Amino acid sequence: MAESDLKPEVKALVFDVFGTVVDWRNSIAREVEAVARVKGWAVDPYEFADRWRAKYQPSMEPVRRGEKPYVRLDDLHRTSLLALLEEFGLDPLPADELEHLNRAWHRLDPWPDCVPGLTRLKKRFILATMSNGNVALMVNMAKHAGLPWDTILGAEPARNYKPVPTVYLTGADWLGLRPEEVMMTAAHNGDLRAARDLGFRTAFILRPDEYGPNQTKDLKAEEAWDQVVGGMEELADRLGC
Amino acid sequence: MAESDLKPEVKALVFDVFGTVVDWRNSIAREVEAVARVKGWAVDPYEFADRWRAKYQPSMEPVRRGEKPYVRLDDLHRTSLLALLEEFGLDPLPADELEHLNRAWHRLDPWPDCVPGLTRLKKRFILATMSNGNVALMVNMAKHAGLPWDTILGAEPARNYKPVPTVYLTGADWLGLRPEEVMMTAAHNGDLRAARDLGFRTAFILRPDEYGPNQTKDLKAEEAWDQVVGGMEELADRLGC
The missing domain is CATH 3.40.50.1000 (HAD superfamily/HAD-like)
Structure with missing residues (x-):
């Protein structure tokens, strides 16, 4: 047209x-890399970013299907992040550091x-x-x-x-x-x-x-x-x- | 502090x-004056603006009290405008002209x-x-x-x-x-x-x-x-x- x-x-x-x-990919990887440096994590920040993003579509599915009430993406991101830390075998982060990393999506x-x-x-x-x-x-x-x-x-x-x-x-x-x-x-x-x-x-x-x-x-x-x-x-x- | x-x-x-x-007062009066000139209305545009605005708080009351479901202010403004035209003894406006005047609140x-x-x-x-x-x-x-x-x-x-x-x-x-x-x-x-x-x-x-x-x-x-x-x-x- x-x-x-x-x-x-x-x-x-x-x-x-x-x-x-x-x-999102380069931005998240940069933030993960900064945390990894401080925490001594041996992770590929791009793999971390990709696997965090890979949980994005599945995390919204229960809401789309009407099986769960709407929750904000910030909350879905946090749930995905907690699962990811465990999958990578990393120690849990203190609440404020977890929140800061979760809000990498705001930056x-x-x-x-x-x-x-x-x-x-x-x-x-x-x-x-x-x-x-x-x-x-x-x-x-x-x-x-x-x-x-x-x-x-x-x-x-x-x-x-x-x-x-x-x-x-x-x-x-x-x-x-x-x-x-x-x-x-x-x-x-x-x-x-x-x-x-x-x-x-x-x-x-x-x-x-x-x-x-x-x-x-x-x-x-x-x-x-x-x-x-x-x-x-x-x-x-x-x-x- | x-x-x-x-x-x-x-x-x-x-x-x-x-x-x-x-x-709102000078802006609405200016728009009313422009319509009045075209339509030959003998109205004080400031009085028109003030009386339109005077219907604002009462028009929201049924929603606040839970007696009516939420309707947008655009719709409340239109209802008030229709009543006002009648109170001033003015002929109804064609739909597009009514809408244009109602949207004076957008301008x-x-x-x-x-x-x-x-x-x-x-x-x-x-x-x-x-x-x-x-x-x-x-x-x-x-x-x-x-x-x-x-x-x-x-x-x-x-x-x-x-x-x-x-x-x-x-x-x-x-x-x-x-x-x-x-x-x-x-x-x-x-x-x-x-x-x-x-x-x-x-x-x-x-x-x-x-x-x-x-x-x-x-x-x-x-x-x-x-x-x-x-x-x-x-x-x-x-x-x-």
């Missing part, structure tokens, strides 16, 4: 965050194109997160990384996790917009598929390094998304910002 | 918006100190709205007025209206903060009283012109609030920003 067909209708861009906007660094690209996009569009991260996580990350969101939407307002429809739909509803006025922006084909099924516009951001050198998924756009770009500055170019 | 006692604990400032951050102008003051405060603190306005209203107003919020809290997340405690408490909870880490900022003593009763810090912003030349209430701080200032730049000075 040509940009000129699209532009008059889109009022807001909503963003997946982990992987799409911020580089993720953006991909280099994000702050300049989002700053341009913000002049024309409403920008909101549409992440499974909770509000405090998203707000603290935005302060750390300089991300210029207009507001935080996503999991916590809907008390559920993507790709459950209510997460996307609650976000559009709170903005007072129809789904077709909102562009879901993500580095993950599955996220875009769920949003498109509900009527959202879609933008795919290619992030071939999200999972490091051996990434096997989301290496290309798997459908004809409305926009397919290499980063936020290219998205700003395409949308005439 | 000295600023140095307070500063280490406060992580976020949350703001009442109508009257505290934006000048309120800030007091002159707000954008510079909030921009300074944002460097040190999380800034969020704690308004009875719904999310779309707050986001659109922020785009119109250039207000640099980190996120939107308040009525819609809690599905109730201030001064019901859940509105303040849901906001602090979503930020992952205890009430004493959050400073409620308002031009209204009653709003601050409700927040202080829950443990929030308080800042009173003097807005003696909110209701025009004949304002009778909130002309002074009625309690020893943590900060009492004449505007957001003075608040930034006091908090060392």
